[in-house]
Amino acid sequence: xxxxxxxxxxxxxxxxxxxxxxxxxxxxxxxxxxxxxxxxxxxxxxxxxxxxxxxxxxxxxxxxxxxxxxxxxxxxxxxxxxxxxxxxxxxxxxxxxxxxxxxxxxxxxxxxxxxxxxxxxxxxxxxxxxxxxxxxxxxxxxxxxxxxxxxxxxxxxxxxxxxxxxxxxxxxxxxxxxxxxxxxxxxxxxxxxxxxxxxxxxxxxxxxxxxxxxxxxxxxxxxxxxxxxxxxxxxxxxxxxx
Amino acid sequence: xxxxxxxxxxxxxxxxxxxxxxxxxxxxxxxxxxxxxxxxxxxxxxxxxxxxxxxxxxxxxxxxxxxxxxxxxxxxxxxxxxxxxxxxxxxxxxxxxxxxxxxxxxxxxxxxxxxxxxxxxxxxxxxxxxxxxxxxxxxxxxxxxxxxxxxxxxxxxxxxxxxxxxxxxxxxxxxxxxxxxxxxxxxxxxxxxxxxxxxxxxxxxxxxxxxxxxxxxxxxx
Numbered sequence: 001x002x003x004x005x006x007x008x009x010x011x012x013x014x015x016x017x018x019x020x021x022x023x024x025x026x027x028x029x030x031x032x033x034x035x036x037x038x039x040x041x042x043x044x045x046x047x048x049x050x051x052x053x054x055x056x057x058x059x060x061x062x063x064x065x066x067x068x069x070x071x072x073x074x075x076x077x078x079x080x081x082x083x084x085x086x087x088x089x090x091x092x093x094x095x096x097x098x099x100x101x102x103x104x105x106x107x108x109x110x111x112x113x114x115x116x117x118x119x120x121x122x123x124x125x126x127x128x129x130x131x132x133x134x135x136x137x138x139x140x141x142x143x144x145x146x147x148x149x150x151x152x153x154x155x156x157x158x159x160x161x162x163x164x165x166x167x168x169x170x171x172x173x174x175x176x177x178x179x180x181x182x183x184x185x186x187x188x189x190x191x192x193x194x195x196x197x198x199x200x201x202x203x204x205x206x207x208x209x210x211x212x213x214x215x216x217x218x219x220x221x222x223x224x225x226x227x228x229x230x231x232x233x234x235x236x237x238x239x240x241x242x
Numbered sequence: 243x244x245x246x247x248x249x250x251x252x253x254x255x256x257x258x259x260x261x262x263x264x265x266x267x268x269x270x271x272x273x274x275x276x277x278x279x280x281x282x283x284x285x286x287x288x289x290x291x292x293x294x295x296x297x298x299x300x301x302x303x304x305x306x307x308x309x310x311x312x313x314x315x316x317x318x319x320x321x322x323x324x325x326x327x328x329x330x331x332x333x334x335x336x337x338x339x340x341x342x343x344x345x346x347x348x349x350x351x352x353x354x355x356x357x358x359x360x361x362x363x364x365x366x367x368x369x370x371x372x373x374x375x376x377x378x379x380x381x382x383x384x385x386x387x388x389x390x391x392x393x394x395x396x397x398x399x400x401x402x403x404x405x406x407x408x409x410x411x412x413x414x415x416x417x418x419x420x421x422x423x424x425x426x427x428x429x430x431x432x433x434x435x436x437x438x439x440x441x442x443x444x445x446x447x448x449x450x451x452x453x454x455x456x457x458x459x460x461x462x463x
Contacts, residue, residue: 137407160452160453
């Protein structure tokens with residue numbers, strides 16, 4: 001039975017997403033070329049500045065992912081479809097992965113430029129707290145197992161966690177700040193970032209976004225199949241009992 | 243609505259005042275945390291005024307989680323939660339009653355702990371600025387705390403799950419409450435304390451309203 005189901009699913013679903021997959025690979029290659037060869041070396045920060053092309057897109061994805069969790073959680077509570085619950089779960093996992101990546105790359109850069117692995121600066125602290133909230137979210141899901149109740153409870157945490165982010169940011173911002181202010185979007189006439197660096201950054205952000213959607217789809221399909229297997233197993237169990 | 247919430251509050255207060263087990267445990271525990279901190283930080287070397295607000299709030303946070311964890315346990319134990327859900331009241335009324343109960347319990351514990359805290363740490367001047375700091379901090383703590391307690395009681399790991407979910411979300415309240423308490427002790431000037439009190443007001447309003455609206459989704463089956 002399983003052999004009949006799998007190839008048909010693959011034939012129907014794989015095609016459009018493989019385009020996103022190839023696009024991601026292409027854009028990622030371009031990003032690496034841009035980050036290591038095309039972009040000039042920063043006069044003050046030296047070679048360490050190049051981690052910026054991975055750090056900034058990762059941080060962007062971290063926040064994008066938790067925003068998707070927030071929207072999917074609301075839609076789950078309203079519509080009650082397993083689709084939105086699986087989207088929320090997949091995006092929360094990606095959120096944790098990219099938050100971790102942003103924290104690690106930021107820490108490496110901080111060691112070179114600030115001379116410290118970690119400082120309790122506003123943006124770092126907000127991102128760390130964000131990481132803690134969504135690790136808690138995943139822990140809640142894993143202790144509860146599969147049930148509509150899990151989906152409901154997770155949705156509640158997903159909503160509260162996201163609403164909290166701006167308040168956390170404001171509070172740690174008043175508490176202290178050391179992170180370099182974003183110079184990409186300064187509201188002046190011309191941005192402080194040289195055009196070649198900005199170009200690489202834009203390509204990197206697009207590449208990472210494509211990666212996010214590709215991974216989200218892959219994780220979503222994995223979750224669908226996992227639930228299907230659990231369902232089949234229960235059916236077989238039922239048949240065996242009769 | 244308010245009357246129904248008040249009935250739930252009255253029921254909880256009455257059971258608690260008869261048994262007194264949770265309040266006693268919370269007060270005892272918060273005192274215990276103060277004493278442990280006394281050993282953890284050598285107060286002959288560190289300025290007491292600088293660390294005191296932090297110690298006070300760590301003690302309230304731990305004692306608070308202890309109390310919050312018990313919010314729905316009594317209902318859960320003999321399936322009384324089903325009786326509560328069968329009552330012709332809105333789910334939000336249950337939230338409101340439980341939330342006010344938690345705020346009251348925490349404030350009682352704080353009122354007992356603070357004099358001992360002043361005594362044990364030899365604090366010279368504690369102003370009335372402490373009152374808004376404690377009130378706003380406690381309301382913020384109990385707002386999400388009551389909501390998450392209702393989630394945590396339904397998980398396998400119960401008592402562990404609540405602080406795991408709650409503490410990261412409460413970071414703004416912890417920072418703001420510690421700063422506002424610093425103002426009451428005299429380490430922070432009044433004009434620096436105002437933004438923190440405002441931040442707590444915003445946090446409290448946002449999360450009391452959101453928790454109130456979302457609570458119905460916790461108790462469904």
